[in-house]
Amino acid sequence: MPLTDHGSVRRHQFHERLGVLHGNHLHRTLKERFPAAFNTRWTRRHWLHASLFATVGALLATIVPGFSSQLQPALPLHATLPLSLPPQTVRPPLASQPGQPWDVLQVQPGQTLGGLFQSMGVPAETMHRILEQPGNRETLTRLRPGAELAFARGEDGALLGFRFDRSPTQRVELSLAGGKVREKVLERATTTRVAVAGAEIDHSLYAAGRKAGLSPAAIAVMTDEIFSYDIDFKDVQPGDRFSAVVEETWRDGERIGSGRILAATFTTGGKTYTGFRFERDGKAQFFTQDGRPLKKSFIRMPIPYARLSSKFGARRHPVLGSMRMHKGVDYAAASGTPIMAAGDARVQFVGQQRGYGNVVILDHGRGHTTLYAHMSRFGKIKRGQQVAQGSVIGYVGSTGMATGPHLHYEFRVNGAHRNPLSVTMPPPEPLKGAELAAFRAQAAPALARIESMEKLMFATAAAAPQDKPRDKRG
Known part of the structure; x- marks a missing residue:
């Protein structure tokens, strides 16, 4: 066989190997599973086709983007990459800067100023330094439940700032950094709104008034000033009711208290009493709907509880x-x-x-x-x-x-x-002329508010008689 005939030599060697495997299982498997082209003698045409297919595949893998990547296993869509970040900036405690974080405490019934400072880990000496500042002692020693105190402390727990409200319009911020107490007074804008509060009494007038949103001072005005001459509040019964037009103080969208009573009605024993606030001669008084003072010229008993x-x-x-x-x-x-x-x-x-x-x-x-x-x-x-x-x-x-x-x-x-117990007391002077006209113009809107609220409140109460005490604010 000529050595130059490389094709003949390769075919001869291939057939010799097939002959060795002809009788075993592997040869039978190849014959069953592979196409006839692999089980017969390859001709020059077979080799040309194989070379052509290999060349075309290589070109496709090189020219078409992403073709080869489709032959690889899919990778996850999300990956976490370790990034080299700049070192974290270390800031001084925020309590020494504007906008410092505050720990806010709300005064609960029975709590004292000393107890609140102790709960925050602030020594009594620091508290006394704060109380020595002008104008602080009177406010801080008369804290009422609901008042808020704020503390700003450093990393070592030392008190760096203290904040409290001196009045509804003034907030005081104290800075204690550097061993000195520095004061900053912030003016806080407030608005006044007029609202109507009312309730039907279930157990007590005070409880019903508080549930309706009246302050203790406003309840006292009703009992001690407006209706004290006409109603004995010891005889008030469940089912009696009241309404009041009050001024409310709002700050930052929050109601922080109620103020003056502008008008009030009280129904007891089947009779309704009314009272409207009006200033006469620079002094505020309460009058009936027709302009007669509710305050009598004389009180029968000039000594209480006697x-x-x-x-x-x-x-x-x-x-x-x-x-x-x-x-x-x-x-x-x-x-x-x-x-x-x-x-x-x-x-x-x-x-x-x-x-x-x-x-x-x-x-x-x-x-x-x-x-x-x-x-x-x-x-x-x-x-x-x-x-x-x-x-x-x-x-x-x-x-x-x-x-x-x-x-x-x-x-x-x-x-x-x-006889002081039976003498006919002289009636007080009623409003007249221009004063009476001004009073009526002022009282009419307040009465309309009360009547509108009571219609709504007691219509709802009639539909749900089990809800007692009933109260509503508008």
Whole structure:
């Protein structure tokens, strides 16, 4: 065989190898599984075709982008790559910078300033340094539940800043860095809105008022100023109801308190009483819907929580033992109990009068005077001074001819004594003319608000009678 015939030599060697495998299992498998081209003798045409296919495949893999990548296993769509980041910048504690983080505490009932500072790990010495700042002690020693205190501390726990509200419009920020206390006062804008609050009483007026959103001070105005002359609040029953138009103070979108009562109604015993705030002669008073003052000219009992111990009229004198005319009434009370002026008046006399001991006489005008005797001491009054109804003019005692501490109270009309318990009191002066017109213009919108709210509130209450106490604010 010529050595130059490389094709013949290769075919000869191939057939020799096939012959060796002809009788074994591998040869049979190849014959079954591979095409006939691999089981027969390859001709020149077979080799040309194989070379052509190999060349075309190589060209495709080189020219067509992504063709070869499709032959590789798929890689994940997401990968985490380690990146080299710049070193973290170390900042000083934020408590020493504007915008520092604050730990805010809300005062709970029974908590004290000292307890709050102790809970934050702030020593008492630091607290006293804060209290020594002008204007801080009065606010911080009279904290009410709900007030907020804020503390800013450094990494070592030392107090760097302290914040509190001195008033609804002032926030105080103290900086304690560097061993000195520096104060910054921030003015906080507030707005005033008018709202209507109302409720039906279930257990107590106070509880219903608080549930309706009234402050304790606003409830006291209703009971002690507006309706005190017409309603005995000890007799208020479940089912009685009230409504009030109040001013509310808002700050940063938050309601922070209620202010003045502009109008109020109270329904008890099937009768509705009304009161509207109006300033007359520069002084705020409450009037009925037709412009008559709710405040009576005189209060019947110028001493609270006292017991009537002797009536007006003839009696045997407890000291002299003889029958004498008792020209006033006596109220037994503990020594030192405050005595109030029965009405607006001018102080006519302050001093001693024989058996009356320490005496105060008030002139109320239009011929009406009142006398208060047996006082232990006088209030801060002097002759000629104007005093308002309810002002403290003295204190219960037993000076003069008295067997024990009590108040002797007389009521005189043009010098003649009258029984303080039954005398017809002079009515207060109603609004007239331009004042009455201005009052009506002011009262009408407030009354409309109350009527609108009550229609809504009690219509809802009628539909759901099980919901008590019922309250609504609008």
